[in-house]
Amino acid sequence: MSASAANSPEQASNSTGALLEVRGVAKRFGSTYVLKNISLNIAPGEFLTLLGESGSGKTTLLRLIAGFEQPTSGEIWMGGERLDTLPPYKRRVNTVFQQYALFPHLSVRDNVAYGLRVKNTPAAEIGGRVDEALRMVKMQDFAGARPSKLSGGQQQRVALARALINRPQLLLLDEPLSALDANLRMQMRSELKSLQREIGITFLFVTHDQEEAMALSDRIALLRNGALEQVASPREIYAHPATAYTAQFIGQTNLLRGEILRGIATCGVLRWPLEEADGPATFSLRPEAIRLCPDGKRQITEVKFRGTVRQQLYGGATELLEIECGAGQFLRVRLPASGPMTGENEFIFSIADAVRVQE
Amino acid sequence: MYSRAYKSLVSVPPLLWVALFLLLPYALMFAHSFWAVHEGVIVHHWNLENYKTLFSMPLYAEVLFRTMRIAASVTICSILLGYPLAYFLSFHARARKELLYQLVIVPLWVSYLVRGYAWKTILGSDGVLNGFLQYFHVTHEPVAFLLYSPFAVVLMLTHIYTPFVFLPIYAALEHIPRPLVEASHDLGANSFQTFFRVILPLSMPGLLAGATFAFLLTLGDFLAPLLVGGPSGTMIANVVQSLFGAAFDWPLGAAISVFILVLTISLLFLSELLEKRWVYK
């Protein structure tokens, strides 16, 4: 990294120490802008997830970095050098495709060796590296098999080995777990995470599953309609969502819509002091932030309210209650499971947990 | 779901037809090949003379080898023309792909005779091509070998069979999932390497089907030589045709026909075997 920084024409390009820099990238298909002015830095060794619904542009961004599409405007830099002007086969980037894209006419061994063979790596070296790569994904017993004989999970491991053997600077993963069934997904998630920690390669992961993103990532980049909604670590994005969309997309929340007047925030029957400018305001309040208030005592930093239990969904360790706290105002509350509840109860939450979000 | 009556009803008529109009005629031809001609009449005198003649007389061997050479040339040329065209349409044509495809198909519907005749008028000493060359002073005399030569036969049949070879190759190329091509590029292979390592191997079944078709049909063609082949461009089917015509030796003609039939079936079998080996899911 430092060597290329010394050779790079612009000192500024590496001032952030980032591995990959997306600078003002936009992509248009026909008359629609699928990506609008995206700027993003990826740090070396990090596990960054592009999260979003279908149509959000996450796959397009991935393909731009891989080289299968060209940006309409903007630039992409990697390691202090311009990336988007290079064809895919010259980039130090490898992809794990959504449907794995294993070559059906080659054995597992030949699939994994492909990247080395096309660069004329000496044959003696190839054998050892292929074995090593297969062992890393626990597929060493299947070296001679054809892809058509493998299950989905097995094919995915081979695809992973095929990409990693080339020691890319950046590994792109295009929703690799979405074709797997639930149990296998969980298992693969865990394996992917350890693998990334172990080899230290930077991962750029694309998914629409927010739970997956939270479990795996060092940072999440949430995309919405071609623009970045928020980029932060999972904990940060959960505790401090920037917008209502983010608050609702990641985890569950109660969106409280009201206004601030002369230092008091009012959302339906809920009121609390807030030193901010007058005007409409929206707040995100996570269901687990609301607790029962058996003794009725409340601190200054807390908000107390009465609510009637309308619905109780049991979930094992916790349960989700739907509370009616005012005329037509409902809140969802997550409590440790304690038995059926009825009638009116008193609830309490900290003012700090009502996070102000933009609409 | 289908009753025995239903199944009988649908199988019996075609079976009968096939037996009567395919099996029986082939059997007759087979029988004829063991008979002989005596003073202008076919006698049912069972013998192997015809096959001996076919394999020992240099005349027949020479024509047979020339036919094989022509068939091989036509196949190779058709592939050299048809494959790049199919590749271009499949991987590089965007909006106009469907239209271009139709344009390649159109000549298939145009009469074989019409296209053969066109070449006849183009290649002759007084033909269009010679006229063109002389008009622009490229040559001063008519170029002779253009017409009535094996060259003309190869040229005409390549023209006929290029679209035939194009079709299965194009179908095979279209079936290659595009992510495979992207994966190859992603792993560091340029377009050239991607073609030879991924696209070509996966298109082999289509290539094989087209090649088999072109080779076998050229092998048994007798019209092209009559149109543009001349004496030096005679093929084995012309020999058969004359044996059933002026040269009147049906048994010998039948023997050569049986030989062509056996050759065709063997090559088909071989082609099918290879195809099974090269088909990937």
Next chain:
Amino acid sequence: MSATSPTRRAPFLALYSILVFAFIYLPIVVLIVYSFNRGGVGGFPPRQLTLNWYVQLFADGAIWDSVLNSLIVATASVVLSLTLGLLAALALDRAAFPGKPLFRRLVLLPLILPGIITGLSLLMFAVFAGVQLSLITVFLGHGTALISVATTELFAGLQKMDRAQEEASLDLGATPWQTFWRVTLPNLKLSLIAAGLLIFTLSMDEIAVTFFLIGRDNTLPLEIWGRLRRGITPEINAISTLIFAVSVALIVIWYHVRTRSLGTQAQELIEPP
């Protein structure tokens, strides 16, 4: 998002493709141009344009007789091949019987076998059966050779058909006979038309098999063939041009039928192979 890779520039390949297209079309273009040439079929460049050859063509009774013969044979061949081909396709799709693989190969053999073999074997059969050569033997020859075309096309159509439709029909009380006419055949409409058009075209153009089975009355290709032996005139260019025009018209009609039956939304789903 779009899943297609960008089409990279490939200028040499594009040029090569243009040359191949030229090779495929030039002879036909030359043929058409010279059908209007006063000076005959050869030489360069074509001089005075004239419609003489077309006039001569239209006055040529023998040609039009042969056209009529060809039309009759082609139509009859379509009927015969489609009927037997449909039965064969149904048999291959639904029935199991001893010798089925052999049957399948035999039915498909004439497609790949050189026409001369089919023609000669049928000639021997005709002689054996003491039948005189005529348009009827030609018709039988075409029918036999072209069953394979019908079978292939209709079999593919049957495979694509939703089996459950026939089951639903039976479930609702229709007999197998009714189901065939009300459900199976309509589903095969496209395949039937495709096969029919193809068989018609192939029959109109057929020479190799016809060569050996022809009697007194000529089909169009055989009539043209006969004249070629006598000497070539642009009149043949003229009839060839007309044949080309009709072929193209048939393709256009076929294309319209195909796209119209499937509806405008499905049009985008039509891929060539």
